[in-house]
Amino acid sequence: MVETASAVCFDEKLLSRYGGRGPRYTSYPTAAQFTADFTADDYRQNAIASNDSGKPLSLYVHIPFCRSLCYYCACNKIVTRNVSRVQSYLRALHKEIELQAALFDQGRNVGQLHFGGGTPTYLDQRELVELMGWLSEAFSLEQGGGREFSIEVDPRTVDREAIALLGDLGFNRLSLGVQDFDARVQKAVNRVQTVDDVDRLLAAARQGNFNSVSFDLIYGLPQQTVESFDRTLDTVIAMRPDRIATYNYAHLPQRFKGQRMISEAHLPAPQVKLQIFHNTIDRLSAAGYEYIGMDHFALPNDDLVVARQSGTLQRNFQGYSTHGNCELIGLGVSAIGSIGSAYSQNATSTIEYEAMLGAGRLPVKRGINVDADDQLRAQIIQSLMCYDVLDLQAFSDRNNVDFRSCFAEELRRLGPLEQDGLIKTGAGSIRVTSKGRLLLRSIAMVFDRYLAAEQDPGRYSKAI
Numbered sequence: 001m002v003e004t005a006s007a008v009c010f011d012e013k014l015l016s017r018y019g020g021r022g023p024r025y026t027s028y029p030t031a032a033q034f035t036a037d038f039t040a041d042d043y044r045q046n047a048i049a050s051n052d053s054g055k056p057l058s059l060y061v062h063i064p065f066c067r068s069l070c071y072y073c074a075c076n077k078i079v080t081r082n083v084s085r086v087q088s089y090l091r092a093l094h095k096e097i098e099l100q101a102a103l104f105d106q107g108r109n110v111g112q113l114h115f116g117g118g119t120p121t122y123l124d125q126r127e128l129v130e131l132m133g134w135l136s137e138a139f140s141l142e143q144g145g146g147r148e149f150s151i152e153v154d155p156r157t158v159d160r161e162a163i164a165l166l167g168d169l170g171f172n173r174l175s176l177g178v179q180d181f182d183a184r185v186q187k188a189v190n191r192v193q194t195v196d197d198v199d200r201l202l203a204a205a206r207q208g209n210f211n212s213v214s215f216d217l218i219y220g221l222p223q224q225t226v227e228s229f230d231r232t233l234d235t236v237i238a239m240r241p242d243r244i245a246t247y248n249y250a251h252l253p254q255r256f257k258g259q260r261m262i263s264e265a266h267l268p269a270p271q272v273k274l275q276i277f278h279n280t281i282d283r284l285s286a287a288g289y290e291y292i293g294m295d296h297f298a299l300p301n302d303d304l305v306v307a308r309q310s311g312t313l314q315r316n317f318q319g320y321s322t323h324g325n326c327e328l329i330g331l332g333v334s335a336i337g338s339i340g341s342a343y344s345q346n347a348t349s350t351i352e353y354e355a356m357l358g359a360g361r362l363p364v365k366r367g368i369n370v371d372a373d374d375q376l377r378a379q380i381i382q383s384l385m386c387y388d389v390l391d392l393q394a395f396s397d398r399n400n401v402d403f404r405s406c407f408a409e410e411l412r413r414l415g416p417l418e419q420d421g422l423i424k425t426g427a428g429s430i431r432v433t434s435k436g437r438l439l440l441r442s443i444a445m446v447f448d449r450y451l452a453a454e455q456d457p458g459r460y461s462k463a464i
């Protein structure tokens with residue numbers, strides 16, 4: 001059989017053997033390695049030095065507020081109806097935008113912008129207009145069609161007019177939190193929204209400036225069955241969003257309090273969950289979606305597929321994303337940035353975040369300056385996770401190293417994975433097979449030098 005770029009093969013035995021806990025590699029080193037030794041001064045130095053590269057910028061803006069709690073949620077969020085909390089947060093965010101913008105050359109183009117949360121559409125229309133105004137005053141936001149300005153939308157918080165406003169503000173990609181259309185599942189996770197609600201918003205986005213709409217789905221939620229999720233897939237496929245992310249629900253009630261509202265007795269058994277996942281892959285592939293990697297699918301003409309073909313796909317804190325050449329500025333509580341050779345994270349409590357900005361300080365709390373070895377490993381992991389292949393000669397030439405001698409131990413540890421059919425080595429490359437594509441993180445873990453010292457593997461979710 002000739003494998004197509006999007007081929008993916010479900011092998012239950014391999015998934016059981018290799019589908020254990022591990023990082024999702026939205027960065028390497030992962031956030032588990034960030035420490036408080038990295039300070040705001042380190043961030044400032046990296047930011048100023050990065051201006052020499054002239055690279056375009058990507059902005060991530062975190063809005064942590066939600067109107068109600070979805071029991072499965074593992075995000076950094078604040079469930080509140082108290083508008084004064086929002087106002088004080090926005091004042092701090094405005095200050096951070098000004099402090100951050102002062103570090104970067106004005107000429108650096110912002111080609112990518114993402115509002116995440118929490119619920120960015122918790123903000124009312126006036127607040128959204130004001131926030132976009134602050135960003136456009138501080139940064140050079142790309143105006144042309146090459147920009148990717150996206151926002152996460154909770155369908156319960158917006159109407160057609162709000163979608164039109166988002167288009168007028170320059171957003172051209174929407175990410176709708178759908179999760180599951182089944183009424184029993186929605187009740188069990190405290191997130192009730194109708195098919196009509198989502199359909200109306202999708203129609204509004206199609207009429208507006210939005211060239212890509214993605215749906216987030218979650219499998220493994222309470223009350224889900226193979227049949228119920230199949231009905232959700234019927235509806236989703238009929239709506240035909242451009243991208244679909246299918247996340248695996250990780251039940252970690254000891255870490256996420258809200259998950260204690262979910263009865264374990266209502267969770268689908270591991271075998272059922274596996275079947276739901278298998279069915280999802282088969283159904284989306286048959287409907288013409290290409291598997292990008294991890295949990296992402298996209299239609300063949302979507303920018304994610306185009307980026308994979310043109311070499312500009314990246315894996316970052318939002319999952320898979322285009323604009324791989326940008327440097328990322330994280331704005332807002334808990335936001336993560338990636339500038340030059342450093343990762344940084346802001347304070348994770350709004351009280352501390354606002355206090356630091358109130359004192360005129362950048363709210364950077366931790367991070368890491370990545371060393372040369374980290375950078376090599378990050379390249380390897382990006383290449384395998386975004387393109388399913390690592391060209392050993394090109395890697396060696398680009399970095400002026402000999403891959404085979406630098407990573408002899410990792411090549412040895414890849415042996416069993418090759419015997420089990422997850423990868424193929426030889427002909428100067430490491431190539432992920434269609435069976436290995438569902439286990440990308442297990443392959444990447446071979447190159448993670450920090451894992452052996454990990455004290456708390458329970459911090460990671462399972463692959464499946």
Ligand code: SF4
Pocket residue numbers: 065066067068069070073074075077117118119154177
């Ligand atoms: S899933 Fe989204 S809307 Fe629900 S509580 Fe979490 S961040 Fe808020």
